[in-house]
Amino acid sequence: MKPEIILYNLIPNELLEQLKEHFIVRYHKLDTKMNASFYEDLIKAKGIIGSKMKINRTLLKKAPNLKVVVNISVGYDNLDLTELTNRGIMATNTPDVLTDTVADAIFGLLLSTSRRIPELNDYVKSGKWNENIGEELFGIDVHHKTLGIIGMGRIGTAIAERARHGFKMNILYHNRSNNQKAEKELNATHVNFEQLLRTQILFACWFRYVPKRFI
Template sequence: MYLNILVYGRLEKPVLEDLKSRHHVKFFKDNSENTPEFRDFLSIADGIIGLSLQVNSELLDQAPNLKIVSNVSVGYNNLDVKALSERNVMATNTPGILTDTVADMAMGLILSTARRMPELDQYVKSGQWLDNLTEEHYGVDVHHKKLGIIGMGRIGQAIAKRAHFGFDMEILYHNRTRKEDAEKEYDAAYLALDELLQEADFICLITPLTKETEGMIGKREFQLMKKSAIFINVSRGKTIVETELIEALKAGEILAAGLDVFEKEPLELDNELLTLKNVVTLPHIGSSTYETELQMSKLAAVNLEAGLNGEKPPNLINAEVWN
């Protein structure tokens, strides 16, 4: 069946070319949704596949033929699931594939922030390494420290596995529900959020962005942390209050932060985070390895074509549409 497929933001080339060989496909870059070309194609689109397109009632009103939106990501805070369901449009995501890749990156943030690797890399490259290092340049140990994980889903547990077995870290966690398998496997201790914030040496936030988690870590939470604590965010930028993180870092309320996500992406050049030496900033690279991105694109395409062919997609978010 030859269908109209709108590709937005990102889809790996082999998957894009495969779709083009069998369908009428148009690719649109980020922030192109207000162009006439986008609106014209949206009006005939049978399916949307890609990353970060804000799918809301306004957009759906312009897409009368739409049957499915296939996200190339695990998170789907860009989708108004209620609006999609009201119009009987399926929504899908790509869980599972990126778990280990994101967990690797989270551990990389923990290590690079604790040992100040990006900062000291620039120290060497700028020609400042002229003598032996002093205490001024020391980092802190990661091994045998307490790691507090907020959000013990697939990725949280993969981080716990690496930290516990690889670095002999003591695992603390907070989650909506107890995870007894994680408690047994990684000797993880379930704590109330405030208690975790007070006890952990490293705090890793890996929750989805929802109404309940938006802004969940702010001034009060940073003040509960140890002054020696390092905060890592690999969830979504809006799960924290970014200005209050900046103030906590400047005031010495916490030691450092490692961030892969931000309230506004790409990060604006006047953002104070870029001026702070005790912050490691990454451009939202959680799943960004070729192997993982290709597998996510492939799964998104499987979801898309299943929905378009009248079959239940393997990763359907709004099951009520199928029911």
């Protein structure tokens, strides 16, 4: 007989069908107060798949057969890793699932603000574009400018790759440690936090804690 698992987030149908080939899937909508049927299924469940549910000692006491917790999320702050370890339950997450998506979104914002795309879109739609626009609406170039990144982790590096390879930008970054790969492949320069803020840059991307005195 197939092992039973609990799924509490909707996933694409093709992935759901793959799960059903190997498991009996019990779906429950995540709620702050899960109903009695959830706890009935939890007793038999070998796995839990989803994100945001608090997997703590209280819940694990009611899951005697649980073998794995799959967190569909970059983070894992909802998981009591100590308790999971003590019980021999495997925990997983998806650290790279949104790296390129976030980097694309950030670079989209950079281009939109620099080239004043939302403003000019409204300008055209409102019927004001009936002659050449003035220089005040040109915006500024992105290519060959300097980009400042605070936190050169996965997302920061993905943004730097787009900036360097796509727009030939100079990369300055502040990080707790040097990212040697970024320095070698993207010609990125590591600077301290104060120096980064003093430099004339086109755009700064925050991916680390920023002291309040700088906000």
